[in-house]
Each structure stands twice: as structure tokens, then as C-alpha cells.
Amino acid sequence: MLEIKEPTVLTHSNVPGWEYVSRVPTFALRSSIRLYSGYYQNTEQPVCRLQAPSGHVMLVLGFGSDMKIRQIGSGVDSGINSGVNQSFVAGLEAQPLLREHDGERYCIAIALPPWVAYRLFQGAATEFVQEVVALEDIWDDADRLVEQLSEQSSWTQRFALVDRLLKEKLFASQHLVRPEIRWAWNQLEAQGGCILIRQLARTIGWSNRYFARQFQEQTGVTPKAAARQMRFAQAYRLLRTSNNHTLSEIALDCGYSDQSHFTREFHAFCGCAPNTFQKAKAAVADFPGLPGEPGVPGEMVRDIDE
Known part of the structure; x- marks a missing residue:
């Protein structure tokens, strides 16, 4: 019998205070979820990033410093910018977001095909398709999960905890997908x-x-x-x-x-228009993060948000 080895955590870091890690889920989840992306940032100045719709439902599990979230063009902050609501779900048709924070922060981002989100959130994903909602409004145990994540000492342990959580919730779901x-x-x-x-x-x-x-x-x-x-x-x-x-x-x-x-x-x-995006990308060539990741310099937030 062939032994199924768990995937290796891949780490990328190009500046102090920034780390990106990735890992494919455990074998039982790979037909549903392709990748876990983990981020660690520790910055003295506010860092602003653009999160555009990805064609997936985005599940973000985070802890650490507070994060300010604003839907582009809304002119108001999202209602999930307090320290206790750092984990959220962005629906399939949610508006693009500007995410801003400083200090130390960890998060794991998971792109879910909508049929997986339909099962994982007991059908609720079709109800908030155009919204960004705090995870605690969907899962009663969200605060406990985030606390458990914050207690882990390595990305391997954090991803293993996410594996276990998702397997349990998908197995218990009563919402079957055709x-x-x-x-x-x-x-x-x-x-x-x-x-x-x-x-x-x-x-x-x-x-x-x-x-x-x-x-x-x-x-x-x-x-x-x-x-x-x-x-x-x-x-x-x-x-x-x-x-x-x-x-x-x-x-x-x-x-x-x-x-x-x-x-x-x-x-x-x-x-924003594609050429505006290109200008923002060029302006942050040395921005902490992955190559091409959409960091947004402060002077260009207004251009993108109009």
C-alpha cells in the first residue's frame, strides 16, 4: 500500500517582518480545496492591500493586530474591523476590499469554490454572496478556533488545525452538492x-x-x-x-x-481601471510581500477608491 505523505509547508520571505507560507490541504480535502496561504506581517506603519474578487468564496482566519476593512467605493468601513472579528468570509460577488493594518498580524486565506462553501457554511454562502461577514456570524465556534490558531507555535501546526476543522465541518454538513x-x-x-x-x-x-x-x-x-x-x-x-x-x-x-x-x-x-492598477503595482515594486502582490501605496488609495 502506498504511503500518502503530507505536503511540505513552503515559506517565502524577502524582508524582515514579512512572511508568506503555502501548503496544499491534507489528502482528504484536495479534491475540494487547492491551497492554504498563510501570512505573517509585523509593520510599524500602516500597510494597505487590495483584495479583488477571485471567483471564489474567501475564508480568512486571522489574529493579531486589528485590521480595518473597507469595500471600495462604499465610503464607509466594514462592520468587521474590530479585534474580535478579524476572521471573515467574503462572498463570491463581494465588492473589492481595501485591507489596512499595522503591527503584528497572522492570517490564513483559503479560496473556496462556491459549492464547497455551500457545504461548509450549511447553505449560508448563497445568502451572503455579495457581502463580507464576520466568521462568528456564521460559525458559533469561530472565536474558539481563532484562539486555538493563536496558540500554535508553527505554520505546520496551524495548517494541521485548519485541516481538522474543515474535515469535521464538511463531514457533518447536511447540504449535499449535485x-x-x-x-x-x-x-x-x-x-x-x-x-x-x-x-x-x-x-x-x-x-x-x-x-x-x-x-x-x-x-x-x-x-x-x-x-x-x-x-x-x-x-x-x-x-x-x-x-x-x-x-x-x-x-x-x-x-x-x-x-x-x-x-x-x-x-x-x-x-479601478487596468492602467491605474499597473501604476499602483509599479509604485510598490519594493513593497513587502510576494512579487506582484497588490499592495497599495497611500497616495494611490484615493485613485483606486474613486
Whole structure:
């Protein structure tokens, strides 16, 4: 019998006071969740970062210094910026966020396909699809979980605790996901949203209307809205991580009709135009973090938030 080895924690750090770690989940979770991302930051000055929609439901488990969260364009702070509510869930269609904090902070970010979130949050993920909510409003044991995380002395121990928690909650869930919906989501994601919705419905053997209704019931969004999110997520990754693509090339590669269409969609999802994002990225070339990670210098927050 083959031995299944647990994955290694990979650590990246380029400046003092900053650490990024990653690990794939335990074997039992890998068909549902691809990666855990852990962050440690200890800064004297406020650090502001952009969190754009990713085409996933984002589960963030955090502890340490307080974090201020604001949805871009709202003009007001989120209601989850107190020290006890540092862990939150961003719904699939939540607006882009500006996250600001200083001091010492740890967090683990987990991108959940919406059908996984549907099971994990007992169907609630379809109710807050456009919102950012404190984890304690969804899980009664959220405070205890965060306390347990803060007591661990290594990332290996923290990830093992998250493994155990997610396995327990998924196993106990009474909300089953139809295999056709899971397959359809995976197909959409594999094609970056560039696939005909009626083709998916026809392959499954459902009518377009029935497929759309079932899809939205278990993900919170229509297939068309999901495809739109995935096209943006692919374009966002290219713009964030590559310096070798022009905006017109990204628009073409990601299935937009033209650069104007790409610009409108990018602004709708990210709160700024692609060229504004490029300027922010260039301005923070030495920003603590991963290459291309969307840190936002203070003087550019206004440009992105208008």
C-alpha cells in the first residue's frame, strides 16, 4: 500500500517582518480545496492591500493586530474591523476590499469554490454572496478556533488545525452538492469562463433554464455571472503577475471582445481601471510581500477608491 505523505509547508520571505507560507490541504480535502496561504506581517506603519474578487468564496482566519476593512467605493468601513472579528468570509460577488493594518498580524486565506462553501457554511454562502461577514456570524465556534490558531507555535501546526476543522465541518454538513453542478463549475474554471453555458447544460442533459436554476441554488450566482467572474480572475492574475503582456493582449487572451470591454469589466470588479492598477503595482515594486502582490501605496488609495 502506498504511503500518502503530507505536503511540505513552503515559506517565502524577502524582508524582515514579512512572511508568506503555502501548503496544499491534507489528502482528504484536495479534491475540494487547492491551497492554504498563510501570512505573517509585523509593520510599524500602516500597510494597505487590495483584495479583488477571485471567483471564489474567501475564508480568512486571522489574529493579531486589528485590521480595518473597507469595500471600495462604499465610503464607509466594514462592520468587521474590530479585534474580535478579524476572521471573515467574503462572498463570491463581494465588492473589492481595501485591507489596512499595522503591527503584528497572522492570517490564513483559503479560496473556496462556491459549492464547497455551500457545504461548509450549511447553505449560508448563497445568502451572503455579495457581502463580507464576520466568521462568528456564521460559525458559533469561530472565536474558539481563532484562539486555538493563536496558540500554535508553527505554520505546520496551524495548517494541521485548519485541516481538522474543515474535515469535521464538511463531514457533518447536511447540504449535499449535485455532481452536475460541481462538474459544471470545474469546466467553467478550467476554461477561464470562456465556454458556452448552453453547451454545459446540453452535456449534462438539462434545459438551459433548469441548469441555471440549479447552479444558482448551490453557488449563489448564475452560470453567466460565474463565467464573468472567472474571466476577470484570469485577467487579474495576468495583470498582477506578468510584465510581458499588454492590456490588449490580456483582453484577447481572457475572452473580452475588445480592450474597452476589458477596462469596463476590470473597473467593475477591481474598483479601478487596468492602467491605474499597473501604476499602483509599479509604485510598490519594493513593497513587502510576494512579487506582484497588490499592495497599495497611500497616495494611490484615493485613485483606486474613486
